[in-house]
Amino acid sequence: MATPAPVSAPAFDLSARFPGIASPDTRPGYSGWVIPKENLPEVAAALRDELGFDYLSHVTGVDYLPEGKMEVVYQFYKTTGGPGLSLKVQVPRQDPIEVPSIVSIYPGAEFQEREVWDLFGIRFTGHPDLRRILMWEGFEGHPLRKDWKEAYYEEDIKPFKSRWPEGKHVPAEDKTPFGDNVTYPDGFDAEKWIPEDPEKALYGALARYQVQDETGLGTEHVIVNIGPQHPSTHGVFRVAAILDGETIVSLKPVMGYLHRNHEKIGERNTYLMNMPFTDRLDYLSSMSNNFGYALTVEKLMNIKPPERAEYIRVMMAEMTRISNHLMAIGALTNDLGAYFTPMLYSLEERELILDIFEAVAGSRMMCNYFRFGGVVRDLPEGIPEKIKGLFFERLPRRIDELERFLSENEIVRSRGIGQGVLTAEDAIRYSASGPLLRASGIPYDVRRAEPYSIYDRFDFEVCVRPNGDIYDRLMIRFDEIRQSIRIVQQAVRGLPEGPVMAVKPAYTVRVPPGEAYGRVEGPKGELGFYIISNGKPSPWRYHVRAPSFINLTSFGPMCIGQKVADLVAVLGSIDIVLGEVDR
Amino acid sequence: MVPEELNSPGYDIPPEARGQVAITTLDRIYNWGRSASVWPMMFGLACCAIEMICAAASRYDIARFGMEIMRPSPRQSDLMIVAGTVTKKMIPLIVRLYNQMPEPKYVLAMGACASGGGPFKEGYNVVSGVDKFIPVDVYVPGCPPTPQALLNGLMKIQEKIRGESLKTSRWYQKGPDSVEMPIPLLGPDLIDTRKIALIKPAAKKGQEA
Amino acid sequence: MSEEMFGKGILKSLSVSLKRFVETYLDDLKWLGRRYRTAEGITHRGSKDGRGIFTVQYPEEKIPVPEEFRFVPFLVYDEGPDGEKIMRCTSCGICSRVCPPQCIWITRTTDPVTGRPIPDPAEFYIDADICMNCGLCAEYCPFDAIKMDHDYELASFGRNVFDKARLSKPASYYEEIRPVNAARENAARAAKEAARAAPKEG
Ligand code: SF4
Numbered sequence: 001m002a003t004p005a006p007v008s009a010p011a012f013d014l015s016a017r018f019p020g021i022a023s024p025d026t027r028p029g030y031s032g033w034v035i036p037k038e039n040l041p042e043v044a045a046a047l048r049d050e051l052g053f054d055y056l057s058h059v060t061g062v063d064y065l066p067e068g069k070m071e072v073v074y075q076f077y078k079t080t081g082g083p084g085l086s087l088k089v090q091v092p093r094q095d096p097i098e099v100p101s102i103v104s105i106y107p108g109a110e111f112q113e114r115e116v117w118d119l120f121g122i123r124f125t126g127h128p129d130l131r132r133i134l135m136w137e138g139f140e141g142h143p144l145r146k147d148w149k150e151a152y153y154e155e156d157i158k159p160f161k162s163r164w165p166e167g168k169h170v171p172a173e174d175k176t177p178f179g180d181n182v183t184y185p186d187g188f189d190a191e192k193w194i195p196e197d198p199e200k201a202l203y204g205a206l207a208r209y210q211v212q213d214e215t216g217l218g219t220e221h222v223i224v225n226i227g228p229q230h231p232s233t234h235g236v237f238r239v240a241a242i243l244d245g246e247t248i249v250s251l252k253p254v255m256g257y258l259h260r261n262h263e264k265i266g267e268r269n270t271y272l273m274n275m276p277f278t279d280r281l282d283y284l285s286s287m288s289n290n291f292g293y294a295l296t297v298e299k300l301m302n303i304k305p306p307e308r309a310e311y312i313r314v315m316m317a318e319m320t321r322i323s324n325h326l327m328a329i330g331a332l333t334n335d336l337g338a339y340f341t342p343m344l345y346s347l348e349e350r351e352l353i354l355d356i357f358e359a360v361a362g363s364r365m366m367c368n369y370f371r372f373g374g375v376v377r378d379l380p381e382g383i384p385e386k387i388k389g390l391f392f393e394r395l396p397r398r399i400d401e402l403e404r405f406l407s408e409n410e411i412v413r414s415r416g417i418g419q420g421v422l423t424a425e426d427a428i429r430y431s432a433s434g435p436l437l438r439a440s441g442i443p444y445d446v447r448r449a450e451p452y453s454i455y456d457r458f459d460f461e462v463c464v465r466p467n468g469d470i471y472d473r474l475m476i477r478f479d480e481i482r483q484s485i486r487i488v489q490q491a492v493r494g495l496p497e498g499p500v501m502a503v504k505p506a507y508t509v510r511v512p513p514g515e516a517y518g519r520v521e522g523p524k525g526e527l528g529f530y531i532i533s534n535g536k537p538s539p540w541r542y543h544v545r546a547p548s549f550i551n552l553t554s555f556g557p558m559c560i561g562q563k564v565a566d567l568v569a570v571l572g573s574i575d576i577v578l579g580e581v582d583r
Numbered sequence: 584m585v586p587e588e589l590n591s592p593g594y595d596i597p598p599e600a601r602g603q604v605a606i607t608t609l610d611r612i613y614n615w616g617r618s619a620s621v622w623p624m625m626f627g628l629a630c631c632a633i634e635m636i637c638a639a640a641s642r643y644d645i646a647r648f649g650m651e652i653m654r655p656s657p658r659q660s661d662l663m664i665v666a667g668t669v670t671k672k673m674i675p676l677i678v679r680l681y682n683q684m685p686e687p688k689y690v691l692a693m694g695a696c697a698s699g700g701g702p703f704k705e706g707y708n709v710v711s712g713v714d715k716f717i718p719v720d721v722y723v724p725g726c727p728p729t730p731q732a733l734l735n736g737l738m739k740i741q742e743k744i745r746g747e748s749l750k751t752s753r754w755y756q757k758g759p760d761s762v763e764m765p766i767p768l769l770g771p772d773l774i775d776t777r778k779i780a781l782i783k784p785a786a787k788k789g790q791e792a
Numbered sequence: 793m794s795e796e797m798f799g800k801g802i803l804k805s806l807s808v809s810l811k812r813f814v815e816t817y818l819d820d821l822k823w824l825g826r827r828y829r830t831a832e833g834i835t836h837r838g839s840k841d842g843r844g845i846f847t848v849q850y851p852e853e854k855i856p857v858p859e860e861f862r863f864v865p866f867l868v869y870d871e872g873p874d875g876e877k878i879m880r881c882t883s884c885g886i887c888s889r890v891c892p893p894q895c896i897w898i899t900r901t902t903d904p905v906t907g908r909p910i911p912d913p914a915e916f917y918i919d920a921d922i923c924m925n926c927g928l929c930a931e932y933c934p935f936d937a938i939k940m941d942h943d944y945e946l947a948s949f950g951r952n953v954f955d956k957a958r959l960s961k962p963a964s965y966y967e968e969i970r971p972v973n974a975a976r977e978n979a980a981r982a983a984k985e986a987a988r989a990a991p992k993e994g
């Protein structure tokens with residue numbers, strides 16, 4: 001398979017369908033179509049209804065400060081497979097910046113448009129609930145704008161000059177006037193400042209979504225908050241719901257409690273520095289994150305790793321998928337009330353996979369193993385044998401045992417079957433991906449739909465389950481583990497000899513100007529990286545299409561009408577990781 | 584501000600923490616009981632929490648230390664393991680949870696993030712170490728600390744408990760039952776209520792500059 | 793699910809638990825006590841053939857860390873003939889430049905007379921409360937001077953900012969924790985040295 005060229009030809013001619021409206025993006029290294037913002041809803045509707053681009057993959061903003069422009073980028077795919085199409089809307093960089101919302105056409109854009117509003121200050125007119133999503137209401141400024149500087153700001157690009165050769169250890173907090181990581185607007189007077197009720201906007205939004213009570217029984221609705229510190233939310237995640245008795249009538253997830261400014265930091269880091277940071281996105285599957293990031297930058301650089309490295313990469317990515325799904329199965333059954341037992345069993349197998357990661361990459365979780373053009377180091381001695389032992393002898397047996405343990409258990413079945421259903425149409429509409437999408441009957445897997453690396457050489461099936469309920473989402477993870485075991489078996493058998501790096505390892509890489517969107521099928525869904533290079537050592541724009549975050553868009557609709565106790569199980573079945581949701 | 588000042592929860596750190604008080608037999612029994620049944624709060628923030636779960640699971644099994652009872656409620660727990668990145672959006676809730684814990688209570692900062700900000704320290708939504716807002720007893724460096732490193736930190740907590748004495752422990756003396764830490768506010772940025780007086784002149788200076 | 797079948801699945805689940813419980817004791821009998829607190833016992837429990845109990849009883853037993861394992865970095869020094877410490881670090885600054893969270897601070901020594909830099913760091917700080925243990929510093933140091941440690945038992949009662957004295961460890965320690973890497977690097981350095989010496993002779 002040839003490396004994709006950095007400038008990919010547009011999938012087809014959009015200007016033929018929209019003459020005078022759509023014009024190709026002609027900047028060097030860019031692709032896609034630029035359209036005026038007024039025509040966005042019209043074009044988006046046509047893409048979905050006429051041209052078959054039914055899947056909105058991601059929406060993000062870019063701040064072109066030197067050009068005085070803001071851009072909103074949309075990436076579309078067909079769920080039948082094939083290359084994507086990207087649309088761009090450019091607006092002048094003067095507040096108020098406004099772009100029409102496409103939530104009514106692609107509901108999957110809801111959270112992403114909120115994120116762009118939060119971080120770039122681009123208003124989406126017609127958005128049903130445009131509030132901040134990662135930062136809190138009332139926060140000053142839109143952090144991803146290039147002219148917004150945080151308290152610990154040192155320089156635009158790393159490395160900082162203060163580290164060498166006259167590096168004195170001064171904690172960053174000692175350099176700010178407040179002795180802490182804070183800045184305030186000019187003349188801010190904390191004594192006179194009156195805090196607003198932080199929850200007002202949220203509860204207002206909840207009430208707006210409230211479904212009218214048709215029975216006319218006039219029961220009182222109560223607001224219930226779950227989280228951020230709650231054992232079943234898998235981290236610091238909060239759910240606010242309006243209940244009618246025990247039934248959920250309206251629900252909003254609240255996130256941002258783990259917003260670690262990944263993208264802002266990523267735009268200051270050099271390309272290589274971002275690699276260990278990607279480990280901390282979805283910290284259960286760092287190898288996959290490495291994979292997606294390395295692929296995207298390699299796409300920009302137009303290099304290709306050697307054969308052996310490709311095999312090792314695939315092996316590592318599939319092992320990550322297994323370890324992630326084991327954790328997901330354990331956590332979901334925990335939420336279903338199994339307390340800890342299945343978790344103990346699945347973590348046991350996960351530990352053995354982590355042992356391999358530790359031996360190969362040096363860390364159990366934060367692997368930082370991929371480099372542009374290969375992997376850091378070859379497999380240490382004895383590791384291929386260890387992998388063989390584990391994947392040919394132990395794991396298949398243990399997975400069967402775990403499935404026997406769970407699949408017929410009456411509690412799992414009665415709490416899972418028919419609960420939290422996500423229909424196939426809804427799954428696509430809400431841009432769900434990964435096991436969540438496939439458990440709703442859509443056989444869409446990036447490894448098949450747009451094969452990357454060497455996945456086209458392996459024999460495996462795209463798992464799919466028809467019902468879209470919690471039980472199917474549990475069982476599809478078993479199916480996927482089995483397929484991943486098959487892939488690892490094939491890869492370890494076919495592992496060729498040879499180098500593991502295509503280029504000389506270097507800590508500065510030259511990335512030609514341009515944009516690239518690279519995606520992999522991560523364990524949680526389509527994991528994408530959208531990178532814009534301007535030829536400097538750091539990316540100008542670094543965006544992560546986080547599957548957990550976008551999968552959560554369908555969480556609210558899935559829960560409406562369910563009992564409040566099932567909320568926890570539905571959340572568990574989506575399998576989120578907060579590092580990736582909040583980034 | 585020097586870290587010691589921030590670490591001080593508003594009362595004098597009892598000297599037994601430095602192991603300077605003769606420990607009686609009663610203390611021994613009392614401390615043995617306490618140190619062998621430290622109940623941590625089930626509370627994970629980020630990546631480090633996964634290693635905490637692993638430490639609780641089959642391979643590392645903190646039940647061997649009497650710590651397997653992870654309490655979801657702060658009111659039943661003795662130890663807060665701050666496992667992960669502390670963000671500005673989260674810190675008011677962490678302080679509130681800390682205030683809800685009954686004394687004696689301990690805090691373990693797990694990982695670089697909780698100890699001092701970690702790799703994401705420069706971020707605009709990240710707090711530079713949880714000890715800016717609540718007193719921390721033990722710091723476990725690492726990113727993430729392996730489960731064994733966490734167990735090592737928990738043993739340090741036990742060591743600290745064993746050095747305490749009934750006679751001098753603050754919670755058996757006269758005075759307020761527990762010391763509440765002030766909860767920071769979320770304004771245009773995080774507002775530490777202890778520093779309100781400082782914020783106004785400094786923000787003004789920023790205006791002049 | 794018919795009425796009389798109810799509970800069958802749960803029984804099946806319980807049988808799996810029971811099997812695991814029994815396996816622990818079967819293996820215990822087979823190993824006759826050698827299963828605990830012995831290196832081979834620990835390895836066996838974490839291998840593909842391990843059954844039943846999986847727990848490793850830290851701190852009495854420790855899971856052996858693999859060679860590539862990385863925790864906070866340390867600085868390597870060679871021991872001179874009189875036992876003095878010869879830092880390998882030349883304060884070239886590469887590690888502080890590649891460090892992603894920028895947690896390395898290096899002060900270069902300058903010669904008081906000429907004002908020219910001397911290849912020896914005056915100060916070297918790593919803020920372990922920022923360090924992400926990524927290993928990039930060790931990967932790109934051209935002098936094999938900074939390496940990733942295996943010592944993870946670092947819990948302390950205060951914050952951890954490591955200075956030069958705290959970071960320095962002898963080369964013998966490095967060779968002990970990473971024998972394969974150290975041997976390879978030593979050989980490469982010797983070859984380089986020989987290559988440098990050769991033209992002079994010729
Ligand atoms: S210390 Fe490292 S592993 Fe732990 S929460 Fe912070 S980034 Fe994650």
Ligand code: SF4
Pocket residue numbers: 880881882883884885886887888898932933934935936937938
């Ligand atoms: S440790 Fe290595 S890279 Fe860092 S300054 Fe010293 S010689 Fe240079």
Ligand code: SF4
Pocket residue numbers: 865887890891892893894895896918922923924925926927928929930
């Ligand atoms: S391990 Fe990574 S974060 Fe730590 S000092 Fe080295 S380069 Fe910096």
